[in-house]
Amino acid sequence: MSVIDILFRVDSICKKYEKYDVEKQGSQNASSDDSFARLYGWFESQIEAVLHKSEMVAMETNRAAMVAMNAEVRRTKARLMDEVPKLQKLAQKRVKGLSMEELEVRKDLVLALPERIQAIPDGTAAKQAGVWEASTSHKNIKFDTDGQFDDDFFQKSEESNQFRQEYEMRKIKQDQGLDIISEGLDTLKNLAADMNEELDRQVPLIDEIDTKVDRATTELKNTNVRLKESIFKIRSSRNFCLDIILLCIILGIASYLYE
Amino acid sequence: MESAAVLAKEVRNWKELSEFSRHASELYTECGRSQPASDALAKGARALEDFAPEEAIQLYTDACDALEEDGKEQMAFDLYRAATSVYIKLEKYADAATFLLRLALAADKCNATHSQCKAYLSAIIVHLYAHDFQQAEKCYNDCCQVEAFLNSDQNRAASRLLSAYTEGDVEEIKRAAQSSIVSNLDHVIVKLARKLPTGDVSAFKMDTKDQEEPLDEDDLT
Numbered sequence: 439m440s441v442i443d444i445l446f447r448v449d450s451i452c453k454k455y456e457k458y459d460v461e462k463q464g465s466q467n468a469s470s471d472d473s474f475a476r477l478y479g480w481f482e483s484q485i486e487a488v489l490h491k492s493e494m495v496a497m498e499t500n501r502a503a504m505v506a507m508n509a510e511v512r513r514t515k516a517r518l519m520d521e522v523p524k525l526q527k528l529a530q531k532r533v534k535g536l537s538m539e540e541l542e543v544r545k546d547l548v549l550a551l552p553e554r555i556q557a558i559p560d561g562t563a564a565k566q567a568g569v570w571e572a573s574t575s576h577k578n579i580k581f582d583t584d585g586q587f588d589d590d591f592f593q594k595s596e597e598s599n600q601f602r603q604e605y606e607m608r609k610i611k612q613d614q615g616l617d618i619i620s621e622g623l624d625t626l627k628n629l630a631a632d633m634n635e636e637l638d639r640q641v642p643l644i645d646e647i648d649t650k651v652d653r654a655t656t657e658l659k660n661t662n663v664r665l666k667e668s669i670f671k672i673r674s675s676r677n678f679c680l681d682i683i684l685l686c687i688i689l690g691i692a693s694y695l696y697e
Numbered sequence: 698m699e700s701a702a703v704l705a706k707e708v709r710n711w712k713e714l715s716e717f718s719r720h721a722s723e724l725y726t727e728c729g730r731s732q733p734a735s736d737a738l739a740k741g742a743r744a745l746e747d748f749a750p751e752e753a754i755q756l757y758t759d760a761c762d763a764l765e766e767d768g769k770e771q772m773a774f775d776l777y778r779a780a781t782s783v784y785i786k787l788e789k790y791a792d793a794a795t796f797l798l799r800l801a802l803a804a805d806k807c808n809a810t811h812s813q814c815k816a817y818l819s820a821i822i823v824h825l826y827a828h829d830f831q832q833a834e835k836c837y838n839d840c841c842q843v844e845a846f847l848n849s850d851q852n853r854a855a856s857r858l859l860s861a862y863t864e865g866d867v868e869e870i871k872r873a874a875q876s877s878i879v880s881n882l883d884h885v886i887v888k889l890a891r892k893l894p895t896g897d898v899s900a901f902k903m904d905t906k907d908q909e910e911p912l913d914e915d916d917l918t
Contacts, residue, residue: 621877624850628881631811638809639771 474528474544481518481525485554488514492559511560518555525551715741715752722763731767735760739776750783757783761799770803774812777803781819782885790827794820794836805845814851817843819886821855822879826889830862854878 452459488511495507529544718741725734742756757780764773777800784793797820804813817840824833837855840846854876861869873879874890882890 624877625881627850628811628878635809635812638807639774642771 474525474531477521477525477528478544478547481521481551484514484518485558488518488558496559508560511558515555515558515560519552522548522552522555714744715749715756717741718756719759722759726763731763731769732772735763735772735776738763739779743779746779746783750787754780754783761803765803770806771809773803774800774809778883782883785823785885785889790823790829791832794823794827794832797823798836805843810845810849813843814846814849815882817846818851818855818879819882821858822874822882822886822890822893825858825862825893833862834859850878 491507491514492511495504495511498504498507526545526548529541529548718737721737722734725731725737738756738760742753742760745753745756757776761773761776761780764770764776777796781793781796781800784790784796797816801813801816801820804810804816817836821833821836821840824830824836837859840855841852846852854873857876858870858873861873870893874893879890880887
């Protein structure tokens with residue numbers, strides 16, 4: 439095993455067991471009073487997290503997850519960039535127990551921060567450095583300036599041929615369906631128009647019927663009234679009693695005959 | 698009188714039948730009841746259709762006149778249609794077309810545009826069936842003067858049919874004749890349409906070409 443391998447292994451092991459490293463923790467805790475150091479430490483941790491995420495993006499195969507993670511990386515980067523001025527102000531301040539050299543060092547660190555933040559890959563940087571080589575000031579606009587992708591082009595047009603065929607088939611089917619619908623609608627329209635005319639024809643007939651029936655009802659009413667009057671006259675009380683007595687006599691005779 | 702007519706029908710005494718029907722209708726008209734008058738005539742005509750068609754047509758015409766005098770054209774539609782079917786059975790296509798145009802006139806008075814357009818289309822088809830393309834075209838041009846026809850589906854069907862004829866395209870003619878608009882017409886007309894095209898369609902193509910040449914000479918001079 440070469441020295442380099444040993445070094446790498448040691449580094450990874452140390453990273454893994456960092457939290458058990460008392461000295462490091464101690465040094466981190468010591469800077470809790472110093473706000474600059476605190477903020478700087480926060481920065482460092484954020485940058486590390488973002489780097490880790492971007493590494494995961496590189497390994498990710500699911501496009502949607504990639505896009506989501508890239509977006510998160512970009513967001514964090516923007517936030518960090520916003521915080522940099524604060525850090526710069528803190529760096530200017532003089533703190534107790536801090537030498538001039540260390541102050542200079544801090545300033546340099548702060549200056550280096552923005553570059554480090556920007557250098558974090560977030561999915562758009564790759565394209566800028568990528569094969570296109572066109573002067574894309576805007577990240578999202580791409581122009582087909584070079585003919586380097588002819589093969590890819592044709593492959594895509596095979597797919598699009600299939601797509602176009604399917605589209606044509608569907609269009610033909612739709613046309614057929616629409617033809618059938620239009621025939622049905624023609625029939626419906628014809629029926630409706632004929633019904634319309636038939637009803638128009640029957641309107642005056644029904645008006646005639648209406649008048650004739652009105653006349654008939656008035657005549658009937660008159661007849662009914664007259665009939666009632668004549669019945670009342672016939673059935674006056676005297677005649678009614680006579681009727682009842684005669685009925686009783688007949689019933690008596692009938693019962694006598696039967697018994 | 699009507700009962701007398703019915704009895705005459707059963708006895709199959711045709712002359713008497715028509716006389717009875719006429720008498721009945723005259724009596725009705727005297728009472729001022731035009732509808733029953735025309736009904737009597739129509740009944741007589743229907744009975745006579747199979748046996749004495751000319752007489753039947755005469756009766757139908759009288760019935761329609763009676764109704765039109767009284768302003769009741771709506772009722773006349775059925776009578777006109779029956780008369781046209783009798784004419785077609787007799788193969789008197791020009792008369793049939795004339796009757797259809799009368800029907801269209803009656804429909805116009807009642808604002809029954811649908812019936813009117815159907816009547817025009819039927820007239821054009823009858824002319825085409827009679828193999829009389831010039832008449833059909835003239836008929837079409839006359840009908841286009843009428844606004845109601847101009848804006849209707851029937852107009853489109855008619856123009857399609859006529860253009861198919863000028864091109865002499867048998868398939869196109871068949872397709873136009875089978876279209877749903879034509880199938881909505883009276884069934885007698887539909888039968889005629891199904892039988893289109895009659896005779897040699899290419900003859901029409903030649904006719905139109907001959908007509909064009911004299912025009913060209915006129916233009917040159």
